[in-house]
Amino acid sequence: MAGSKRKKKRNLFSPIYLTLVLLILYLPILMVVVYSFNAGRTISAWQGFSTNWYTRLFSNGLMKDALVNSLVLAGLSAALSGGIGTLGAIGISRSHFKFKGAVESLATLPMMIPELVLGMAYLALFTGVGVKLGMGALVLTHTTFCVPYVFINVKSRLVGMDPAIEEAARDLGAKPLRVLFDITLPLIMPAVISGMMLAAAMSLDDVVISFFVTSAETTTLPLKIYTGLRSGGTPEINALSTLMLAAIFIFVGLSQLIKAKSDKMTSPR
Amino acid sequence: MTHKQQKERAQERRNTLFFAPMAVLAVLLVALPLIYVLGMSLTANDGSGFTLANYKALLRADYLLVFANSLKLAFYTTAVSLLIGYPFGYCMARAPRGWKSLLMMLVIIPFWTSALVRIFGWKILLQGNGLINTVLKSLGLIDKSIKFLGSYGSVLLAMVYCMISFMILPCHSAVDKMDFTLVEASRDLGAKPWRAFLDVTLPLTLPGIMAGCVLVFVPSVGIFYLSDIMGGGLVLVGNLIRDQLLKVRDWHTGSAMSVLLVVLTAGIYLIYRRCGGDDLGVM
Amino acid sequence: MKKLICLLLMLACLFTCAIAETVNAKDEAVLNIFTWEGYIDYSTVIEPFEKETGIKVNYATFASNEEMFEKLSAVNGGEYDIILASDYILNAAREAGLMQKFDASVVTNFGNLNPDFTSKFFDPANEYVVPYVSGIPLIVYDPAVVEIEIDGFEDLWDPSLKDTLGLIDDARVTIGMVLLSMGQSMNTTDEAVLAEAAKKLEALKENIHVLEYENLHNYVVSGDIGAAYTFTPFVALALDANPDLKVVWPKEGLGFGIDGLFIPVNAPHAGNANRFLEYMLRPEVAAVCAEWQYYCTPNAAALDVIGDWYTARSEFMGIFDRMNDAEFVLNLPAADEQKFQDIWTTFKLGL
Numbered sequence: 001m002a003g004s005k006r007k008k009k010r011n012l013f014s015p016i017y018l019t020l021v022l023l024i025l026y027l028p029i030l031m032v033v034v035y036s037f038n039a040g041r042t043i044s045a046w047q048g049f050s051t052n053w054y055t056r057l058f059s060n061g062l063m064k065d066a067l068v069n070s071l072v073l074a075g076l077s078a079a080l081s082g083g084i085g086t087l088g089a090i091g092i093s094r095s096h097f098k099f100k101g102a103v104e105s106l107a108t109l110p111m112m113i114p115e116l117v118l119g120m121a122y123l124a125l126f127t128g129v130g131v132k133l134g135m136g137a138l139v140l141t142h143t144t145f146c147v148p149y150v151f152i153n154v155k156s157r158l159v160g161m162d163p164a165i166e167e168a169a170r171d172l173g174a175k176p177l178r179v180l181f182d183i184t185l186p187l188i189m190p191a192v193i194s195g196m197m198l199a200a201a202m203s204l205d206d207v208v209i210s211f212f213v214t215s216a217e218t219t220t221l222p223l224k225i226y227t228g229l230r231s232g233g234t235p236e237i238n239a240l241s242t243l244m245l246a247a248i249f250i251f252v253g254l255s256q257l258i259k260a261k262s263d264k265m266t267s268p269r
Numbered sequence: 270m271t272h273k274q275q276k277e278r279a280q281e282r283r284n285t286l287f288f289a290p291m292a293v294l295a296v297l298l299v300a301l302p303l304i305y306v307l308g309m310s311l312t313a314n315d316g317s318g319f320t321l322a323n324y325k326a327l328l329r330a331d332y333l334l335v336f337a338n339s340l341k342l343a344f345y346t347t348a349v350s351l352l353i354g355y356p357f358g359y360c361m362a363r364a365p366r367g368w369k370s371l372l373m374m375l376v377i378i379p380f381w382t383s384a385l386v387r388i389f390g391w392k393i394l395l396q397g398n399g400l401i402n403t404v405l406k407s408l409g410l411i412d413k414s415i416k417f418l419g420s421y422g423s424v425l426l427a428m429v430y431c432m433i434s435f436m437i438l439p440c441h442s443a444v445d446k447m448d449f450t451l452v453e454a455s456r457d458l459g460a461k462p463w464r465a466f467l468d469v470t471l472p473l474t475l476p477g478i479m480a481g482c483v484l485v486f487v488p489s490v491g492i493f494y495l496s497d498i499m500g501g502g503l504v505l506v507g508n509l510i511r512d513q514l515l516k517v518r519d520w521h522t523g524s525a526m527s528v529l530l531v532v533l534t535a536g537i538y539l540i541y542r543r544c545g546g547d548d549l550g551v552m
Numbered sequence: 553m554k555k556l557i558c559l560l561l562m563l564a565c566l567f568t569c570a571i572a573e574t575v576n577a578k579d580e581a582v583l584n585i586f587t588w589e590g591y592i593d594y595s596t597v598i599e600p601f602e603k604e605t606g607i608k609v610n611y612a613t614f615a616s617n618e619e620m621f622e623k624l625s626a627v628n629g630g631e632y633d634i635i636l637a638s639d640y641i642l643n644a645a646r647e648a649g650l651m652q653k654f655d656a657s658v659v660t661n662f663g664n665l666n667p668d669f670t671s672k673f674f675d676p677a678n679e680y681v682v683p684y685v686s687g688i689p690l691i692v693y694d695p696a697v698v699e700i701e702i703d704g705f706e707d708l709w710d711p712s713l714k715d716t717l718g719l720i721d722d723a724r725v726t727i728g729m730v731l732l733s734m735g736q737s738m739n740t741t742d743e744a745v746l747a748e749a750a751k752k753l754e755a756l757k758e759n760i761h762v763l764e765y766e767n768l769h770n771y772v773v774s775g776d777i778g779a780a781y782t783f784t785p786f787v788a789l790a791l792d793a794n795p796d797l798k799v800v801w802p803k804e805g806l807g808f809g810i811d812g813l814f815i816p817v818n819a820p821h822a823g824n825a826n827r828f829l830e831y832m833l834r835p836e837v838a839a840v841c842a843e844w845q846y847y848c849t850p851n852a853a854a855l856d857v858i859g860d861w862y863t864a865r866s867e868f869m870g871i872f873d874r875m876n877d878a879e880f881v882l883n884l885p886a887a888d889e890q891k892f893q894d895i896w897t898t899f900k901l902g903l
Binding site for chain 2: 013014015017018021022025026027028029030031032035045083084085087088089090091092094095096097100103105106107108109110111112113114115116117118120121122124125140141143144147151156176194197198200201204205207221222225226237238241244245248249252256
């Protein structure tokens with residue numbers, strides 16, 4: 001009796017709180033969407049409805065290039081940091097290597113260095129050694145600062161995992177790589193995916209490091225947004241963000257739908 | 270026995286191979302730049318060799334105040350993020366199964382758009398003729414617009430807004446992992462909800478809280494552009510480093526400042542790891 | 553193991569791609585522009601240029617002059633073909649040997665420029681820089697909020713303006729404004745004068761509500777502040793949104809700025825860059841640029857073809873009456889620059 005009463009109370013508070021915070025999380029984004037239809041040139045004063053900024057956007061080839069670059073960059077660095085961070089986490093949590101603590105600390109250090117300093121140091125190093133600036137350098141540096149997010153994620157998942165499962169598989173004669181792909185990876189997959197999602201978010205948000213390591217030919221969307229907002233900005237950027245959001249929502253919605261379907265099929269729980 | 274040893278050695282080799290890419294990346298793209306910055310901070314502007322002068326130049330009352338400013342803002346950001354993020358993570362973890370992944374998505378999606386754009390969204394909301402002021406006015410709660418922008422509170426809001434997912438995710442993970450029968454047990458033994466929370470839930474989810482605090486605090490110390498955009502006029506370490514590197518064009522003092530900042534944040538991280546918070550479990 | 557090897561191979565490929573030598577691109581029909589986002593409009597300026605010449609334009613962006621300078625120095629004045637930046641950094645780039653002279657046989661229409669905007673400190677002999685736009689920071693205020701009549705910097709210290717000012721978050725510009733109000737040069741390095749300016753700046757503290765580098769017009773329009781000292785385009789944008797605002801050309805003196813185009817010393821496509829300079833100097837192109845950028849145009853010929861609405865607006869045309877009062881913010885040696893930064897830091901810490 002008391003238990004059900006407790007449950008009822010929580011059920012009321014919880015959805016209200018979740019909705020409230022999510023509302024606050026999305027309210028400013030809604031403003032961005034609304035102001036992408038502003039007829040005026042400022043992003044703060046409403047001067048009538050217009051789709052003018054979308055027309056401009058669609059005719060701007062430079063924006064399209066930047067969008068493609070950003071998606072390629074985010075995809076590549078999420079994938080690479082996903083692979084490197086996951087393997088690193090597996091290796092480190094299983095290994096007794098002497099310097100593993102040092103490697104671990106070093107790999108998570110990019111979170112602590114001011115990005116301006118990191119960016120300028122990369123620029124000096126790359127130009128000093130002769131590394132060509134551009135997409136390659138972008139992917140390398142983005143992967144570097146994305147790895148910690150995947151690594152930390154996956155490692156915490158591994159720590160909570162029962163080692164007996166892997167041992168059992170091995171005792172049953174499974175080859176080590178088979179254990180990795182058939183047992184370990186599926187078990188840590190949620191952490192890998194969420195880590196890679198964070199990594200993509202970090203990559204899609206980076207401006208400072210990107211600025212210093214990119215070339216004249218390669219520009220990214222966040223870079224354009226940042227330099228545009230700082231020099232006055234136009235609702236064109238809001239329009240662009242709106243389109244990106246729409247794309248993300250469609251992508252996420254579809255993947256949720258697919259996931260829900262496959263969940264229904266595989267786990268009757 | 271020897272066979273087993275051999276097997277173990279092979280296993281060990283494989284494990285080392287596994288984290289080799291990460292080690293290579295860490296050495297080439299983290300250690301090297303760091304050594305470069307460290308070297309810069311320890312050499313003189315005129316190229317006359319080793320010196321500590323760049324660090325001595327930092328021993329100024331106003332610079333110390335700037336560092337204090339940054340730490341203070343990072344502390345408030347962490348505290349507010351915890352106060353809002355922990356209950357959110359908690360509720361998320363207790364939500365029905367089917368909702369969990371959707372909620373997770375909803376938390377992460379905003380972070381796939383530029384932070385700057387989202388902060389401009391806040392500016393639109395908060396400005397004198399913005400939605401919040403308009404609503405408050407029409408409700409008759411105020412009759413003159415509140416000047417949110419430019420205040421310390423608005424800077425804090427922007428900071429929390431940009432960092433909160435790093436608090437929500439580990440808190441959610443900690444609550445999600447927790448065995449709730451323990452709470453039920455203490456309640457059945459007559460503990461008030463508040464007591465049960467303090468004595469059972471809080472200690473059990475402390476690792477998640479700690480992880481969240483580190484993940485929010487550490488990057489917060491170095492962030493400065495949010496305060497600039499909100500018009501706060503604060504001087505933070507990031508501002509100082511930027512002006513030193515770009516305006517004064519003194520790489521050596523700027524590097525010394527950066528090294529100090531890294532040492533400070535890395536120190537906090539180390540203390541955290543000493544305290545047993547080994548895994549910064551995000552999920 | 554296969555996947556692991558794949559991953560390592562991928563990483564190795566990336567490294568080699570990154571390290572691989574640049575292909576010699578001298579004859580490519582490409583032009584690499586480096587400036588602020590949106591500073592040269594795509595559909596009205598760049599696209600017609602691409603159509604006319606068959607040259608593909610890449611548009612890279614920076615957030616501040618200083619960042620541009622760091623990048624350009626690091627790549628040794630290469631990588632980019634056209635850079636558009638502000639006067640003081642143009643001077644620094646020229647002094648650092650990062651510019652090359654434009655080809656006067658291609659850029660035949662330099663004479664379109666008003667001589668008032670050429671032969672400046674950043675390019676005394678007009679060999680390197682093609683001025684693009686010019687601006688003057690002005691005071692814009694809302695008479696519905698501000699009770700007094702503002703006609704100069706001195707009025708900003710009026711006690712009735714408590715908590716209603718927005719100033720530019722930049723040591724040189726805002727301390728320079730204080731110096732102008734004292735009848736001094738914005739570029740003084742005299743310790744005593746600077747100390748006095750610091751004191752005077754301190755007295756302004758009560759009146760300041762917000763400090764931001766750009767976008768101060770938003771605050772005036774939304775009513776968060778009553779008056780702002782801000783750059784030309786922001787003044788114009790504020791007036792667009794609220795025509796009742798008043799613009800002040802401060803009587804004590806004016807700041808002055810010119811943004812100009814130049815070709816970096818090791819530009820990979822210098823030939824295309826020269827053609828672009830010629831294109832940008834054409835009256836109709838310069839007119840379109842000024843109209844879109846909301847800046848004053850230094851192109852005298854452009855004023856003949858520019859829209860009447862433009863010439864009717866004092867924010868853009870007032871400059872011609874006050875040419876002699878206007879002073880540039882010059883780039884100073886690091887030690888002097890540090891003095892300004894220190895005053896600014898101390899001031900902001902006390903806010």
